[in-house]
Amino acid sequence: xxxxxxxxxxxxxxxxxxxxxxxxxxxxxxxxxxxxxxxxxxxxxxxxxxxxxxxxxxxxxxxxxxxxxxxxxxxxxxxxxxxxxxxxxxxxxxxxxxxxxxxxxxxxxxxxx
Amino acid sequence: xxxxxxxxxxxxxxxxxxxxxxxxxxxxxxxxxxxxxxxxxxxxxxxxxxxxxxxxxxxxxxxxxxxxxxxxxxxxxxxxxxxxxxxxxxxxxxxxxxxxxxxxxxxxxxxxxx
Numbered sequence: 172x173x174x175x176x177x178x179x180x181x182x183x184x185x186x187x188x189x190x191x192x193x194x195x196x197x198x199x200x201x202x203x204x205x206x207x208x209x210x211x212x213x214x215x216x217x218x219x220x221x222x223x224x225x226x227x228x229x230x231x232x233x234x235x236x237x238x239x240x241x242x243x244x245x246x247x248x249x250x251x252x253x254x255x256x257x258x259x260x261x262x263x264x265x266x267x268x269x270x271x272x273x274x275x276x277x278x279x280x281x282x283x284x
Numbered sequence: 285x286x287x288x289x290x291x292x293x294x295x296x297x298x299x300x301x302x303x304x305x306x307x308x309x310x311x312x313x314x315x316x317x318x319x320x321x322x323x324x325x326x327x328x329x330x331x332x333x334x335x336x337x338x339x340x341x342x343x344x345x346x347x348x349x350x351x352x353x354x355x356x357x358x359x360x361x362x363x364x365x366x367x368x369x370x371x372x373x374x375x376x377x378x379x380x381x382x383x384x385x386x387x388x389x390x391x392x393x394x395x396x397x398x
Contacts, residue, residue: 174327204386206388208391209389213288213390214328214375214386215388216386219385262327264328273330275328276327278305278327278328
């Protein structure tokens, strides 16, 4: 069984540019989560999809962040326009059912310069 | 709100030393508690978990006991190996939250030398 896959693994962009991160969850996992870790700080929850619906997006920092999960399969997280404070590692996780173990991807390291 | 506090790192140990990484939490309700580990170049992996008070989670020689009276979930291992070098995250999942999102601590970097 393939694990959670994230693309790209690293991204360096200039302030004001747009970046799109992608997450492919484990096949059959309806629950998909995005998290972010800013250097030296906690891993923080961003949002939770159940299939294609946003179950909880209370952790999204502002309207520069847009997450989608069309068709309930892979998900994208777009940052537009990127700011310096958006730098960090973005993790995606999926689980078959809510409350069950969540499997994490390797993360995307985003650097905004 | 709910939160997790874990000891600051880095923790540097020699092989076969005893490891303790402290973790305390604040939560309403009765959360489940987890330890995740991130090895270099890899994603987060669930190391162990406990879902109710006095439960002990264990895996790969690591143990942690859910202590409700002290709101703690300290991670221990009797004899660490070089391969245990990684970043360890304590986390909770509050059962009364609609999203059941995980709340993480800041992470503790462990470095084990031979």
